[in-house]
Amino acid sequence: MHKLKPITPLGGATRRQDTIGAVTITEVVDQALASVAARNGQAKAVQRALTDQIGLTLPDVGKAADAAPFATFWMGTEQWMVTAPYDSHELLAAELKQIVGDSASVVEQTDGWCRFDVAGAAVCDLFERMSNAPVRSMATGEAIRTTAEHLGVFLWRLADDRIAILGPRSSAGSLHHGLLAAAKSVA
Amino acid sequence: MIINHPLLGPRDAQEFTYLGDATLINRPDWQSDNAAQAFHDYLYLRDNPAGEHRELWFHEQGDRSWLVVTRNTVTHEILSVEMARDVAKAAAAERSAQ
Numbered sequence: 001m002h003k004l005k006p007i008t009p010l011g012g013a014t015r016r017q018d019t020i021g022a023v024t025i026t027e028v029v030d031q032a033l034a035s036v037a038a039r040n041g042q043a044k045a046v047q048r049a050l051t052d053q054i055g056l057t058l059p060d061v062g063k064a065a066d067a068a069p070f071a072t073f074w075m076g077t078e079q080w081m082v083t084a085p086y087d088s089h090e091l092l093a094a095e096l097k098q099i100v101g102d103s104a105s106v107v108e109q110t111d112g113w114c115r116f117d118v119a120g121a122a123v124c125d126l127f128e129r130m131s132n133a134p135v136r137s138m139a140t141g142e143a144i145r146t147t148a149e150h151l152g153v154f155l156w157r158l159a160d161d162r163i164a165i166l167g168p169r170s171s172a173g174s175l176h177h178g179l180l181a182a183a184k185s186v187a
Numbered sequence: 188m189i190i191n192h193p194l195l196g197p198r199d200a201q202e203f204t205y206l207g208d209a210t211l212i213n214r215p216d217w218q219s220d221n222a223a224q225a226f227h228d229y230l231y232l233r234d235n236p237a238g239e240h241r242e243l244w245f246h247e248q249g250d251r252s253w254l255v256v257t258r259n260t261v262t263h264e265i266l267s268v269e270m271a272r273d274v275a276k277a278a279a280a281e282r283s284a285q
Contacts, residue, residue: 061194061195061250062194062195074250075250075251076250076251076252077194077250077252077270077272132199132201144195145248145249145250146202146248146249147201147202147248152247152248
């Protein structure tokens with residue numbers, strides 16, 4: 001058996017954290033992801049199954065919702081991304097598939113994305129420099145898909161002073177570079 | 188150019204990619220007797236109006252929805268934006284009502 005070691009999206013053994021001025025950028029590696037796309041005309045059935053079994057209410061356009069330990073945000077019409085702690089829900093996609101059955105298509109997304117949580121009073125200043133999303137007018141619990149550093153990303157407002165950014169994992173280094181550059185310019 | 192997405196509100200045109208004439212939604216029936224002619228027309232025959240044009244746009248860096256955008260090709264004014272799925276569903280409902 002090979003001795004395989006898991007690495008983070010940035011290639012480290014442990015998550016990376018950078019503090020620049022009043023902003024802290026943390027690589028998030030402990031969340032599993034799966035997308036749930038309702039099949040034709042079955043959005044209500046998906047919603048019912050998830051509410052009954054894990055208490056999760058699927059959010060409307062541009063919104064996010066949570067029902068610990070799960071959280072979810074809207075990705076597109078009748079499609080949602082669901083997250084849960086990796087340690088307890090490593091097989092998140094299989095778990096969700098059991099719940100929704102044939103009413104939705106569930107796709108494992110954990111290894112497709114990297115996530116950075118950016119915290120600090122200047123988060124809006126930072127994301128204004130990186131994307132054209134209206135971050136300042138986004139309320140807590142809203143999520144938007146847009147571009148940052150030429151990459152397609154999700155911005156997810158977790159709190160007043162905390163925004164998560166999810167981008168393509170293979171471009172984690174470029175995204176991190178962009179975050180650092182923007183953080184330095186607002187520091 | 189700003190495209191006023193029916194669900195997400197005004198979004199910058201750099202988030203979208205352009206496909207072409209919105210009649211591409213009306214794909215011919217490949218089993219019909221005149222399928223070859225119908226597909227020839229579907230694929231090659233297009234109007235190229237100077238003025239109002241209905242076209243398909245893809246919100247690639249957003250919710251990845253297809254939109255039918257009515258745009259004036261002379262002034263670039265955007266007159267209306269609809270979800271392509273709604274347009275296709277309405278067309279199907281109209282066909283089955285006939």
